[in-house]
Amino acid sequence: MRAADRAHVFHSWSAQGHIDPLPIAGAAGSWFWDHAGNRWLDFSSQLVNVNIGHQHPKLVAGIAEQAARLATVSPAFANDARAEAARLIAEVAPGDLNRVFFTNGGAEANEHAVRMARVHTGRHKVLAAYRSYHGATAGAIALTGEPRRWGSEPGTPGVVRYWGPYPYRSAFHAGSEEEESARALEHLRQTMVMEGPHTIAAVVLETVVGTNGILVPPPGYLEGVRALCDEFGVLLIADEVMAGFGRCGEWFAVDHWGVVPDLITFAKGINSGYVPLGGVVISDAVADTFRDRPYPGGLTYSGHPLACASAVVSMGVFREENILEHVRTLGEKVIGPELRALAERHPSVGDVRGLGVFWALELVRDRETREPLVPFNASGTDAAPMAEFTAACKASGLWPFVHFNRTHVVPPCTITEEEVRYGIALLDRALDVADRHTTA
Numbered sequence: 005m006r007a008a009d010r011a012h013v014f015h016s017w018s019a020q021g022h023i024d025p026l027p028i029a030g031a032a033g034s035w036f037w038d039h040a041g042n043r044w045l046d047f048s049s050q051l052v053n054v055n056i057g058h059q060h061p062k063l064v065a066g067i068a069e070q071a072a073r074l075a076t077v078s079p080a081f082a083n084d085a086r087a088e089a090a091r092l093i094a095e096v097a098p099g100d101l102n103r104v105f106f107t108n109g110g111a112e113a114n115e116h117a118v119r120m121a122r123v124h125t126g127r128h129k130v131l132a133a134y135r136s137y138h139g140a141t142a143g144a145i146a147l148t149g150e151p152r153r154w155g156s157e158p159g160t161p162g163v164v165r166y167w168g169p170y171p172y173r174s175a176f177h178a179g180s181e182e183e184e185s186a187r188a189l190e191h192l193r194q195t196m197v198m199e200g201p202h203t204i205a206a207v208v209l210e211t212v213v214g215t216n217g218i219l220v221p222p223p224g225y226l227e228g229v230r231a232l233c234d235e236f237g238v239l240l241i242a243d244e245v246m247a248g249f250g251r252c253g254e255w256f257a258v259d260h261w262g263v264v265p266d267l268i269t270f271a272k273g274i275n276s277g278y279v280p281l282g283g284v285v286i287s288d289a290v291a292d293t294f295r296d297r298p299y300p301g302g303l304t305y306s307g308h309p310l311a312c313a314s315a316v317v318s319m320g321v322f323r324e325e326n327i328l329e330h331v332r333t334l335g336e337k338v339i340g341p342e343l344r345a346l347a348e349r350h351p352s353v354g355d356v357r358g359l360g361v362f363w364a365l366e367l368v369r370d371r372e373t374r375e376p377l378v379p380f381n382a383s384g385t386d387a388a389p390m391a392e393f394t395a396a397c398k399a400s401g402l403w404p405f406v407h408f409n410r411t412h413v414v415p416p417c418t419i420t421e422e423e424v425r426y427g428i429a430l431l432d433r434a435l436d437v438a439d440r441h442t443t444a
């Protein structure tokens with residue numbers, strides 16, 4: 005198997021000659037294992053998508069049932085699994101976001117949200133943030149504000165970049181969360197004014213920035229962006245591909261701030277990736293644009309019955325198992341306090357932030373100067389301290405999520421309190437390795 009993989013599988017984001025992917029034999033709940041019987045506690049939820057845990061029996065059975073009944077049907081037909089998934093999503097979506105366009109994943113969802121915004125407004129520019137990830141298709145990678153974009157440049161035109169809030173490393177020299185929020189909003193306003201609001205179709209943002217740092221918006225920021233969009237007739241697209249469906253303890257992360265976007269994109273946690281699925285939840289006003297005029301887009305697998313059936317079952321499990329409440333309690337009572345306690349013990353921990361089951365530890369060489377443990381976009385020997393930390397986690401049976409100088413604590417929403425405490429105890433030991441690289 006390993007030989008066939010190395011000979012024939014072309015892997016994502018990798019120099020093909022420099023990888024040796026671990027063969028996985030199975031998984032259950034918050035754990036997965038290899039063929040030699042080594043087990044890991046999944047603190048990454050794979051790609052932060054297995055929100056309901058691995059191999060949930062109801063989800064597996066739901067997919068099998070749907071496969072036996074109707075495995076596939078063209079998007080042009082109506083289908084019960086698709087209709088029910090859309091109804092359930094609209095039911096929990098904020099405001100008048102009442103319709104769903106289904107895609108195969110997050111990147112496509114963002115592609116279509118932008119297309120809808122452009123046609124709806126008749127404008128072409130899209131404002132997208134530095135420190136963001138929106139997917140790897142042509143348009144989504146152009147929106148992305150981090151190094152994965154560089155290899156695809158020059159990308160699709162019309163994307164204008166702005167800085168979002170990041171209190172720990174403020175681009176605005178802010179001294180408090182409130183100041184950060186106010187200055188980030190003023191910067192966004194100036195960007196809009198200078199670009200010409202009449203040319204801007206949408207502002208796209210991750211409600212809580214995911215891979216690029218678990219950046220929770222400071223008080224007033226999202227509300228302020230909504231107000232700016234309203235003032236200038238610009239649509240607000242909330243990318244909730246990672247933050248949505250339980251990760252932040254809500255169906256949609258925007259619910260924390262009571263903000264209603266015009267379009268929400270989702271994927272990952274909707275059905276924990278058991279079958280590829282994503283989509284755009286669409287406001288009535290945007291949907292109305294396409295009442296008498298055809299929407300210029302579609303996908304062979306839009307609203308695939310297997311994917312939609314698994315979404316229906318997954319949303320049911322969220323309710324039956326009270327998962328949103330569980331996530332909120334874990335975040336407030338267990339993960340947050342435990343990670344803050346780690347910060348007390350380890351000089352390499354510069355910042356702890358997050359909510360729900362969506363947390364980051366930002367590792368530094370020096371807490372005073374906040375110099376990152378490894379440089380931005382580090383590779384090779386520059387990245388060694390994080391590589392050593394990662395290896396220490398994996399050797400102890402913990403599978404961490406690591407990005408630049410951060411480790412994210414992003415386990416399945418269904419992880420138990422005992423498992424969380426066990427995993428954080430393993431992190432505690434691995435951080436000793438990071439501490440050795442501090443200079444303070």
Ligand code: PLP
Binds near residue numbers: 109112
């Ligand atoms: N948007 C965000 C916020 C993401 O985190 C991701 C994937 O990590 C995407 C979009 C892209 O989703 P996909 O890989 O399903 O295309």
